[in-house]
Amino acid sequence: MKNILSNILIIYLSIGSLFALPMSISYIYAEWFILIELGWGIFSLSGISAIFMMGFLVFINPIIRGILWLPSLIMWFNNPGSYTFWMWLAPGFFISSN
Numbered sequence: 001m002k003n004i005l006s007n008i009l010i011i012y013l014s015i016g017s018l019f020a021l022p023m024s025i026s027y028i029y030a031e032w033f034i035l036i037e038l039g040w041g042i043f044s045l046s047g048i049s050a051i052f053m054m055g056f057l058v059f060i061n062p063i064i065r066g067i068l069w070l071p072s073l074i075m076w077f078n079n080p081g082s083y084t085f086w087m088w089l090a091p092g093f094f095i096s097s098n
Contacts, residue, residue, distance in 0.1 A: 016069040019089065020062035026092030027057040057092070 031054040041047050065072065076088045087094050 012070070013066060016066035019069045020066040022090040023065055023092070024058055024062040026090035027054070027061070028092070030092035030095040031057065 031050075034050060035042060035054070038047050038050060042050070073088070076083075076085070
């Protein structure tokens with residue numbers, strides 16, 4: 001029984017990591033344009049906070065998504081009219097910096 005549960009957990013986390021990868025790439029894409037727009041302002045206090053936010057979005061948020069992907073997907077499935085599956089999978093591609 002213990003082997004079955006550990007196998008299910010490994011499969012669950014591996015699927016979650018596959019879902020987290022496009023999310024991380026999309027946030028890297030979005031943050032790249034934000035950092036370019038900041039220019040030399042990256043060395044200011046707001047630039048440092050942007051870098052910390054980028055670290056959270058690129059590294060911590062996909063880890064959370066990798067663990068909680070199934071409840072998040074179920075919540076999206078219950079209300080699919082709010083946003084598309086691609087917005088759920090890779091939200092950074094749909095972020096506007098304006």
